[in-house]
Amino acid sequence: MAGSVVVEGVTRSFRGHAAVAGVDLCAGSGVTGLLGPNGAGKTTLLRILATVLAPDRGRLRLLGHDPGTPAGRLAIRRRLGYLPQEPGFHRGMTVFDFIDYVAILKEMTDRRARHDEVRRVIELVGLAQVSGKRIRALSGGMRRRVGLAQALLGDPDLVILDEPTAGLDPEQRLRFREIVSRIGEGRTFILSTHQTEDVAAVCQTVVVLHEGRCLFTGTPAGLIEQAAGRVWLDSTRGPDARVAWRNGDGLMRNVGDPPADAQLVAPTLEDAYLLLVADRGLAEVSR
Amino acid sequence: MFDHRDGRADAELLAATGDGDRTALEALYVRHAPWLLVRLSRRCADRTIVDEVVQDTFVEVWRGARRWSGRGEVGAWIWGIGVHRLLDRLRRRPPALLIVGEHDELVASAEEEVLLAVQFGDLGRALDRLSPELRAVVQATVLDGLTAREAGRLLGIPAGTVKTRMMRARAVLREELS
Amino acid sequence: MTGWHVADDTMIGYARGRVPLSLGASVETHLLACAECRDLLRAVVAGGEVDRLERLWDEVVARVDAPRPRPLERLLRLAGVSEDTARLLAATPTLGASWLAAMSAALGFAVFAALAAGANDRGTLLFLTVAPILPVLGVAAAFHRGVDPTYEIALAAPYSAFRLLLLRSAAVAAVTCTAAVVAGLLLPDRSLTAAAWLLPALALTLLTLVVARRVDVVYAAAGVVAVWVPTVVLSHLNVGRFAAFGPAAQLICLAVAAVSLVVLVAGRDRYATTLGGV
Numbered sequence: 001m002a003g004s005v006v007v008e009g010v011t012r013s014f015r016g017h018a019a020v021a022g023v024d025l026c027a028g029s030g031v032t033g034l035l036g037p038n039g040a041g042k043t044t045l046l047r048i049l050a051t052v053l054a055p056d057r058g059r060l061r062l063l064g065h066d067p068g069t070p071a072g073r074l075a076i077r078r079r080l081g082y083l084p085q086e087p088g089f090h091r092g093m094t095v096f097d098f099i100d101y102v103a104i105l106k107e108m109t110d111r112r113a114r115h116d117e118v119r120r121v122i123e124l125v126g127l128a129q130v131s132g133k134r135i136r137a138l139s140g141g142m143r144r145r146v147g148l149a150q151a152l153l154g155d156p157d158l159v160i161l162d163e164p165t166a167g168l169d170p171e172q173r174l175r176f177r178e179i180v181s182r183i184g185e186g187r188t189f190i191l192s193t194h195q196t197e198d199v200a201a202v203c204q205t206v207v208v209l210h211e212g213r214c215l216f217t218g219t220p221a222g223l224i225e226q227a228a229g230r231v232w233l234d235s236t237r238g239p240d241a242r243v244a245w246r247n248g249d250g251l252m253r254n255v256g257d258p259p260a261d262a263q264l265v266a267p268t269l270e271d272a273y274l275l276l277v278a279d280r281g282l283a284e285v286s287r
Numbered sequence: 288m289f290d291h292r293d294g295r296a297d298a299e300l301l302a303a304t305g306d307g308d309r310t311a312l313e314a315l316y317v318r319h320a321p322w323l324l325v326r327l328s329r330r331c332a333d334r335t336i337v338d339e340v341v342q343d344t345f346v347e348v349w350r351g352a353r354r355w356s357g358r359g360e361v362g363a364w365i366w367g368i369g370v371h372r373l374l375d376r377l378r379r380r381p382p383a384l385l386i387v388g389e390h391d392e393l394v395a396s397a398e399e400e401v402l403l404a405v406q407f408g409d410l411g412r413a414l415d416r417l418s419p420e421l422r423a424v425v426q427a428t429v430l431d432g433l434t435a436r437e438a439g440r441l442l443g444i445p446a447g448t449v450k451t452r453m454m455r456a457r458a459v460l461r462e463e464l465s
Numbered sequence: 466m467t468g469w470h471v472a473d474d475t476m477i478g479y480a481r482g483r484v485p486l487s488l489g490a491s492v493e494t495h496l497l498a499c500a501e502c503r504d505l506l507r508a509v510v511a512g513g514e515v516d517r518l519e520r521l522w523d524e525v526v527a528r529v530d531a532p533r534p535r536p537l538e539r540l541l542r543l544a545g546v547s548e549d550t551a552r553l554l555a556a557t558p559t560l561g562a563s564w565l566a567a568m569s570a571a572l573g574f575a576v577f578a579a580l581a582a583g584a585n586d587r588g589t590l591l592f593l594t595v596a597p598i599l600p601v602l603g604v605a606a607a608f609h610r611g612v613d614p615t616y617e618i619a620l621a622a623p624y625s626a627f628r629l630l631l632l633r634s635a636a637v638a639a640v641t642c643t644a645a646v647v648a649g650l651l652l653p654d655r656s657l658t659a660a661a662w663l664l665p666a667l668a669l670t671l672l673t674l675v676v677a678r679r680v681d682v683v684y685a686a687a688g689v690v691a692v693w694v695p696t697v698v699l700s701h702l703n704v705g706r707f708a709a710f711g712p713a714a715q716l717i718c719l720a721v722a723a724v725s726l727v728v729l730v731a732g733r734d735r736y737a738t739t740l741g742g743v
Contacts, residue, residue, distance in 0.1 A: 052620045070734040074623055082621035088614025090556055094307065097532040101556060102615070104549045105622035111548065115530055131530070132307025132349075150618065160621075288519060289511050297500070309529070316525065320518055321510040322496050322503055325480050329489065338521055345525045362497040411487035422486045430490050 003028055003061075004158060004188045005049060010058030012044055019044040020055070021212035031184045033199040034192040035273055036209035042192035043085050043162055045209070049190060050082040050160045063158055076158070078107070081151035085162040087143075091136040095127055095146055098135060102150040121149040125179055141172035148179065161191040165198055177201045196270040206269075208276055215276050220269055227267035227275045232258040242278035289317055297361035305352035312349050319365050320345065326366065327373060330431075330441065336376050343372040370431050374440050413463040421456040424449050471495060471502045473509075480509045550632065553624075556615075557607050557633045564606065568599055568641055572648045579652050586706065592652060593710060594697045596645045597666035598690055601673050603637040605686035608677070627733040630674070638670055661710040668718040669693060671725035678732060 007025035020041045034042045047053035051067045065072035099118045108114040125145040165173045181202045208216040233251045237244040241254035255271050293314035303311035327337045427438035439446040478484045479492045538555040575595040579588035649659035676685035700708035
């Protein structure tokens with residue numbers, strides 16, 4: 001399913017500030033990760049892809065349709081699953097109630113079939129044991145899974161997840177990645193994160209966003225390549241290091257332009273990401 | 288579904304059910320629905336009613352799991368629900384009953400004869416010699432713990448008749464055992 | 466426990482209903498307490514009845530999973546509304562208990578103030594001014610982004626946002642207006658307070674929805690109210706007694722309502738991409 005998402009020169013501004021400033025993106029089947037710090041424009045871009053926000057400029061083609069027309073939007077939404085950054089729940093509802101409610105919004109009118117589908121997605125994300133529990137009684141990690149479950153209703157071809165692993169502990173994140181990689185096949189998943197491990201673990205394609213612009217598009221391996229020969233260990237911070245921090249062994253890990261005799265090490269995705277962002281002259285880097 | 292085993296104890300399963308855990312309800316169903324089905328069928332010959340009562344019971348288990356006192360056997364609690372749901376269903380429809388005793392008797396094995404003699408002794412034999420109508424009221428009131436009115440509803444007779452028959456049953460048993 | 470357990474053939478006999486009362490009673494009492502023998506019975510029964518038991522379980526699941534309808538939902542279904550629509554309406558934020566309480570309080574206050582003002586125009590005017598504002602506020606609250614938690618998810622779903630808008634607005638307006646009509650009947654100037662404000666209410670509500678296409682619905686509501694209140698008061702003082710509710714005014718309201726409705730329907734596709742509007 002090549003090219004189920006085609007984005008060309010999309011721009012969107014709010015009150016004069018460009019949240020997304022001319023982004024080109026192409027995504028097909030598999031998982032695409034949007035990596036970038038807060039304020040990079042990830043949420044805005046994802047909202048545009050989820051058809052809940054219209055771009056000011058640019059060309060957009062989702063699942064073969066143009067979201068600029070009502071008919072196109074409807075066609076896309078029928079095959080779309082979306083988990084916003086802050087999914088709100090009617091807190092008094094149980095897990096089953098809420099997902100059933102969203103299923104009605106997804107036009108599943110046949111009660112029996114709809115309930116079967118709700119049970120299916122609940123099973124898929126591993127929430128069968130709490131399907132009768134009220135959402136407000138659940139932990140943050142479980143609530144995220146409820147959000148994921150509703151995004152998977154109806155077996156959509158395009159699934160958009162905005163920071164799905166934010167606030168999850170490592171074990172929950174692992175579980176989440178497991179689910180995504182299991183069902184990622186044959187569908188287009190686009191998720192945003194500022195955790196490089198998420199990208200390294202599940203994404204076939206990674207897009208680095210910074211201040212509304214796309215700094216890199218390619219495979220995770222390709223991104224790592226960018227930092228080849230530019231990561232070294234030393235006892236102190238190097239003069240030409242863009243970013244440096246002390247690692248667990250007490251040594252300084254430097255990313256930037258290494259001195260001639262530097263002890264080079266193999267770069268990780270995180271190194272490459274930080275380098276890319278730092279090379280753009282960011283004063284403060286979030287780690 | 289009947290090959291799947293859940294390791295949790297009944298009390299734990301019931302608590303989990305009260306918490307909204309559907310897999311716990313399923314485990315309880317696997318463990319208790321079979322005997323409930325048989326026991327209900329020995330009180331009511333109408334298959335459809337028994338089907339509905341089994342469903343009603345487990346739906347009630349789901350909704351009322353939190354109300355379990357935590358004491359006694361979960362099975363007994365489930366039977367309590369089951370027999371009352373049976374009464375509810377019968378109230379809505381004319382009963383087609385099975386009166387206990389109207390069937391071929393299975394000859395108990397020698398070992399069981401001995402054990403039964405220990406547990407029930409003459410009483411057991413005397414009970415079995417009661418007429419079907421008297422046996423039915425004894426089963427309903429003594430074994431199932433129903434009130435005279437409820438037993439009446441189950442058997443399709445007035446509560447007064449239940450009381451009279453119980454008195455007669457007791458008289459017969461006293462006579463047999465003395 | 467005496468260590469007594471049910472023998473295999475006894476269990477088979479019991480399952481087939483072929484044991485005498487005393488033995489059956491023993492078995493049944495024993496089964497309540499013995500998991501092992503329950504398993505045995507299960508194995509015995511499973512042979513013939515496994516399909517029946519599985520079918521019954523499917524029914525249990527269907528009934529247990531079906532969300533219990535809240536009272537409002539049941540009411541709607543009784544009124545003939547389809548299940549899906551009833552569920553969507555029942556989830557409307559402003560049809561919940563807290564909102565209803567707030568609205569009742571507001572209404573109660575208006576009635577109280579009107580009665581306290583005596584058989585006097587001021588009281589009636591107060592009520593007439595407040596009554597149409599209630600559905601406006603209700604609709605605004607129903608659609609304000611902060612109040613409907615599933616706003617964004619709902620937006621990305623195929624269900625027509627416009628249809629939802631109309632359904633919810635109608636439901637909120639119907640509820641608030643009914644309550645206000647009842648309240649109006651309690652006041653001295655009954656002929657006015659019970660009905661004269663209905664068309665203005667309709668006009669104001671539809672107007673709010675139209676304005677909400679451009680700005681956040683809360684600002685739209687505030688703006689509409691800010692225009693309405695002075696209009697009522699000033700027209701009462703300068704043009705004539707309750708001028709804002711006289712025949713001419715009623716016609717104006719009708720016109721405003723009609724035009725607003727046309728504008729809304731014509732622009733219904735706009736509601737499909739509205740992070741920022743209604």
